Amino acid sequence: MELTEGTLMAQQLDTTVCIAGGGPAGIMAGLILARAGIDVVVLEKHADFLRDFRGDTVHPSTLNLLDQLGLGEAAAKIDHSELSVLDAVIDGIRLRAVDFTILPAPHRYVTLMPQWDLLNMLVEEAQRQTSFRLVLEATAHSEIQENGRVVGIEATTPDGPLRVNAALSVAADGRASAVRDALGLVPADYGVPIDVLWFRVPRPTKPMRDTLANIRGGSALVTIPRPGYFQCGLLIRKGSFPEFQKAGIEAFRNKIAATAPRLRDVTHEIASFDDVKLLSVQINRLPEWSVPGAICIGDAAHAMSPAFGVGINYAIQDAVALANTLVPVLRKKGTDAAAIDAACAAVQRRRTLPTVLMQRMQRVAHRLINRATSGVVLHNPPRLRERFVIAVVLPRVRPILARIVGYGFRPERIAPGILKPRA
Incomplete structure (x- = not known):
């Protein structure tokens, strides 16, 4: 069209x-x-x-x-x-x-x-x-x-x-x-206490069951299955994105892997914070x-x-x-x-x-x-x-x-x- x-x-x-x-x-x-x-x-x-x-x-x-x-x-x-x-x-x-x-x-x-x-x-x-x-x-x-x-x-x-x-x-x-x-x-x-960091990663080689929310160790990650990849959203305290950037991309990858261990093998695909978009939740x-x-x-x-x-x-x-x-x-x-x-x-x-x-x-x-x-x-x-x-x-x-x-x-x-x- x-x-x-x-x-x-x-x-x-x-x-x-x-x-x-x-x-x-x-x-x-x-x-x-x-x-x-x-x-x-x-x-x-x-x-x-x-x-x-x-x-x-x-x-x-x-x-x-x-x-x-x-x-x-x-x-x-x-x-x-x-x-x-x-x-x-x-x-x-x-x-x-x-x-x-x-x-x-x-x-x-x-x-x-x-x-x-x-x-x-x-x-x-x-x-x-x-x-x-x-x-x-x-x-x-x-x-x-x-x-x-x-x-x-x-x-x-x-x-x-x-x-x-x-x-x-x-x-x-x-x-x-x-x-x-x-x-x-x-x-x-109406005040919202969270923001979301959006990014995508490929599907792991080992099949992973569709899971909308992963909560572990005080961290919450949304994993939306799409053809060939996951659209992910890490829920964070509102206004805390600069803290993640200061800690560095490797610390961010580790947090994702700790929250959803099945994604550990694909977190390296998040090359930098240029691949991470902040959604200010309203x-x-x-x-x-x-x-x-x-x-x-x-x-x-x-x-x-x-x-x-x-x-x-x-x-x-x-x-x-x-x-x-x-x-x-x-x-x-x-x-x-x-x-x-x-x-x-x-x-x-x-x-x-x-x-x-x-x-x-x-x-x-x-x-x-x-x-x-x-x-x-x-x-x-x-x-x-x-x-x-x-x-x-x-x-x-x-x-x-x-x-x-x-x-x-x-x-x-x-x-x-x-x-x-x-x-």
Whole structure:
């Protein structure tokens, strides 16, 4: 697929909905709106999607939506890994934390696939619709206002300034959203005690069981299996990365090997700290997601932590809720300002509770992880109370975790009548 095909580079565009940000929320919203027959322009600041995304976990909720869009088979052809269970090894004891096999068929697993491949597939489908326009290398930076109402978005492109006039503007440009800032919306921040150091290592020659979390000796390491390698994340105290750099790369390799001994033979592939990326973990949420003529969704509305890998999936569910709510309004009342603003408020009402609940769950997980990196989590052999938790409590909690992690607290489905037949 040629990404530039069908895109426009002009000084001014007129559309019904303008979306800033070509990530999962922006592209999914653009696709559904276009499939509904609504004119939409998506502005993406990069020239393509080939970047090192960290969030590549596609959960059953999103896989079900892809099926609704008729894209299930196309998604299955993307090179990916499937995890039906999420195990954790804590001080040498393997625990099955989440078991997706209890979920309804067909998607009893999470899929790990490159986000750029997922986005390319969605864009290819969207560009089959004449009502969809993607503008690459367009950095959205400010809103256009008339009489106190947002009536579009301004962006910079290699060809100069671009103005997109729209009845509704959507900020889906991530946790550092420039459009959100221009709208004067400030998220409430919820302190997170950890950061994550991301890196990758090849799979060891000796087969290694898929293990999502490794906790040992006061250290916690996430190992996400992908075709041919592991995407890893070492959880550290917030702000402590300079201490690791000062200790040197060999000490870092040794820490990884001590936390996940099966990786000892491949840690030499971490050549320097140039191979290690710092992810500053955030949890925040906007008190108000919208202003007259504009709304924020995805990370622009609520930054999620990497815990449980729900970020992409919650962003996509925001996009579905937006389309379900706005499409009937735009079809019936056109660009009526009051109706659009009321619909935007309805999107926030629908998505706030599931967002709050998941963020609370993530904050609890962070406290547990922080405790894990400060002392013993599980004795080996387990003590009496620990054996009770493993044998009695965990089996009862596991099905609940599978549903919450797999679907979220309010999974969205594309409402009947939203999608027109595929072009």
